[in-house]
Amino acid sequence: MHNPGSPTCSRYAAAAAVMALLLTAGCTAGATEPAPRTSDASADSPDTPAAAVPEPAAAPEPAELPGGGRQLFPGRRLVALYGHPGSPGLGALGEQGPDAAIDRVRHLAAQYQAFSDVPVVPTFELIATVAHQEPGPDGDYSGEASVEMLRPWVEKAQQAGVYVLLDLQPGRARFVDQARIYAELLEFPNVGLALDPEWKLEPGQYPLERVGSVDAVEIEEVKALLDGIVTAGDLPQKLLLLHQFQLQMVRGLERVELSQPGVQVLVHMDGQGGPAAKEETWAAVRDALPLGTPLGWKNFYDEDTPMFTPAETMLRQPQPLMISYQ
Numbered sequence: 001m002h003n004p005g006s007p008t009c010s011r012y013a014a015a016a017a018v019m020a021l022l023l024t025a026g027c028t029a030g031a032t033e034p035a036p037r038t039s040d041a042s043a044d045s046p047d048t049p050a051a052a053v054p055e056p057a058a059a060p061e062p063a064e065l066p067g068g069g070r071q072l073f074p075g076r077r078l079v080a081l082y083g084h085p086g087s088p089g090l091g092a093l094g095e096q097g098p099d100a101a102i103d104r105v106r107h108l109a110a111q112y113q114a115f116s117d118v119p120v121v122p123t124f125e126l127i128a129t130v131a132h133q134e135p136g137p138d139g140d141y142s143g144e145a146s147v148e149m150l151r152p153w154v155e156k157a158q159q160a161g162v163y164v165l166l167d168l169q170p171g172r173a174r175f176v177d178q179a180r181i182y183a184e185l186l187e188f189p190n191v192g193l194a195l196d197p198e199w200k201l202e203p204g205q206y207p208l209e210r211v212g213s214v215d216a217v218e219i220e221e222v223k224a225l226l227d228g229i230v231t232a233g234d235l236p237q238k239l240l241l242l243h244q245f246q247l248q249m250v251r252g253l254e255r256v257e258l259s260q261p262g263v264q265v266l267v268h269m270d271g272q273g274g275p276a277a278k279e280e281t282w283a284a285v286r287d288a289l290p291l292g293t294p295l296g297w298k299n300f301y302d303e304d305t306p307m308f309t310p311a312e313t314m315l316r317q318p319q320p321l322m323i324s325y326q
Contacts, residue, residue: 063189063235066161067121070236072264073294073321077116078163078239079109080123080324082298084145085153090127091326092301098156105162108325115314123163125241125324126153129178131169131199131207141171141207142199144181154185164191165241169199171207175214176221186229192239193222194268197249214242216252219265227262237264241296241322245270245281247288254290266322268296272303282316296322 067076081101083091093101101124109122129144136143150166157164166185168178175195185191200212219242226238240263244250250267258265267289271281286295297320299307313323 065236066163067119077120078123078322080125081105082125082324082326084127098153102160111310125165128166129168140173158190165194167194169196172201189235194241196243213249216255223263230262240265242267243270266294270298272300294321298324
């Protein structure tokens with residue numbers, strides 16, 4: 001330790017005194033002049049523009065329905081080919097591949113434009129699950145087409161401005177469980193769902209023994225699934241079609257909200273036969289529905305005797321908002 005009276009200590013004391021004076025004067029020991037400014041005169045030149053700031057990327061336009069817009073009705077009418085890809089016996093859609101089917105349904109839709117006060121949109125109703133007489137590996141009496149099988153139809157339809165409905169014949173499965181199989185296809189803005197309660201079975205029931213039914217609970221389950229997909233993807237409204245030709249097929253519809261931002265419900269009259277029989281079925285279904293329920297109509301190439309022309313079809317009151325051909 002240094003002696004407090006030693007010369008070394010005196011030097012430390014003197015240095016400390018000088019440091020105190022410098023600090024009092026606002027300086028620091030060893031302080032230097034500020035570094036000169038950069039010699040690049042352009043840095044502060046008023047004539048030199050500031051570095052360009054990239055413009056923020058424009059938000060993508062919200063997806064729209066075929067024909068434009070985000071809500072289904074009013075504003076459009078759908079005309080559809082119905083069937084299962086590669087299966088002519090299940091409907092007209094399966095009589096050709098997707099490209100030829102697009103041409104065919106465009107021609108069909110064009111026949112209705114003269115009788116429609118809104119644009120007519122060509123549509124595919126693709127049977128995605130087919131009721132079977134055998135239980136199959138999962139025991140539900142329904143065969144599910146793969147997403148890979150249906151995707152080319154959906155993609156080509158989207159490119160061509162064609163709307164698509166995936167039709168479900170569930171057997172003993174629940175509609176909502178089958179709908180989940182096709183969730184990635186339902187993320188397309190041009191894809192909705194059709195429920196076919198004719199083929200909805202209860203435990204112990206078998207296809208072709210009786211006509212099935214769907215109730216408000218199952219309809220709401222499917223609506224909630226569709227609405228969630230619409231919200232998550234910022235998609236346009238989706239159509240939920242309910243097939244009906246007997247009153248008991250759709251039960252409790254008065255408890256269902258028919259139109260909301262994400263989902264629009266439509267009841268599709270599927271009666272077949274002669275004109276009088278079809279008129280009777282139409283009137284019965286129409287008159288039992290909540291007032292203002294959107295309605296659809298189906299023409300059968302083989303079973304209707306004779307099949308209505310477009311002009312005759314559009315004589316229905318109210319005019320059907322979807323017409324399909326099987």
